[in-house]
Amino acid sequence: MESMSDDRLSLLRRGPRFAELGDDELAGAHELATERSFACRETLFREGEEAEEFLVVLAGRVKLTQLGSDGQEVIARFLGPGDMCAAVAIFPGGTYPATAEAVEETRALGWRREPIDALLRRYPAFAVRAMRVLSERVRELQDRVRELSTERVAQRIARALVRLARQVGRPVEEGVLLDLPLTREDLANMTGTTLYTVSRVLTEWETAGIVRTRRRRVVIRRPHGLVSIAEDLPDPAPPGQREGSTT
Amino acid sequence: MESMSDDRLSLLRRGPRFAELGDDELAGAHELATERSFACRETLFREGEEAEEFLVVLAGRVKLTQLGSDGQEVIARFLGPGDMCAAVAIFPGGTYPATAEAVEETRALGWRREPIDALLRRYPAFAVRAMRVLSERVRELQDRVRELSTERVAQRIARALVRLARQVGRPVEEGVLLDLPLTREDLANMTGTTLYTVSRVLTEWETAGIVRTRRRRVVIRRPHGLVSIAEDLPDPAPPGQREGSTT
């Protein structure tokens, strides 16, 4: 192991994905991987191509998208450090179910099929851990299906923002900054609506003091306000509003 | 192994889920399970309860549903013989992500957490197989998200019917019968629409000779017609239509 390894090992360990592995397992896993770098807007792989590598992001952000039949893109999710993708590369003949594009300078570790297969069979804990991650993804996706089926646009956008806050939120002066470049269109593609509607909703929330947006940036000023909208609860009083109407 | 075992073993083997297991592994897996029976409309487990058992359906049909925030149900999927569910029972503290209700007389095998965990760690092939099933489920769910985000109601209903045809279709005189009790409301809950809209769409398709419906039953007479609608292609000529307007 060269000197950079410690860096990557601790990164691997920090993410929830590999917490169950012991030191030697982790080192073994790491030695079989190759590191890759991607510039902003470079694509890591495309939907439909034969899956070659199972990937774990070390640094940066990646946007996973699917192509709708009529050409518009649907965002499956964003990846950050510690997140894995392309589990399908474990199985022979699998094809990438989505396109992965770096939205920032990104580094990732990749495992080809044989090594990852060997790891899975050698360290059952590794497979069980992967199952857990997949189970969580299934749950998330079912939630999204439920939301798309039963909730209004504003609710879905609120949920998307809350989710992003949990995933890539960084506390700043004004509130919580979503630490990735995010356009109205991205948000629309995450929630099954249009960039126009997203724009209108965000403008409204900005007026209400719930969010503050700059170009490609969103800061959440009153997370609880968003949660209320997501859960369809009555609007809670913004802090500093003392005009008596609020019990 | 008592005499009934052969029955169940072959059923387990027939489903795609356990194909990779050898005889002894299969037998080992089977001996650790307990068999359960459920009457029509009986619930196997409820969303939110602590997950006790990982289940594989032997016979019958099960409806998996989630509850929307405002109380309406969303159908995740239907299970038939060979299908597994509640993979989350493998992990301590997991809760069922959905409610399972038998829509026919149903038998299932259940494994508690310890035995299934032991199996997974003892037979890595078992875990890898489970990962594959989960990967496929992820893909299916992503497809559903894409459909709900980008397609119109008629397309989504067509897709739901095509999917059901593949899963539980049985060839009959008139076409392909969807071999499970299926109301307009079920179909609405599968596609994120309302029973009214489903009724109107099905009426239209019945007029066009694409489907034939009876109470709680659907027969697909022209599968290709449905596929065309699902893919948003121009309507293909129904067989027997020779009135010259077609090309």
Add this chain to the structure above:
DNA sequence: CCGCGTCGTTGCGCCAGCGCAAACTCGAGG
């Protein structure tokens, strides 16, 4: 500091699909 491309906003017209209400009908169980 400037220019330009990308991103964001907003007015306006429109329609797919919702959802109530009320009537109808199928078919299982007695």
Add this chain to the structure above:
DNA sequence: CCTCGAGTTTGCGCTGGCGCAACGACGCGG
């Protein structure tokens, strides 16, 4: 054969959200 309740149909009015078009503005790179 009848009954009854679950399932289905259909008319009607309404609206949330779409999407074009046109404009506005931010901020990066030169």
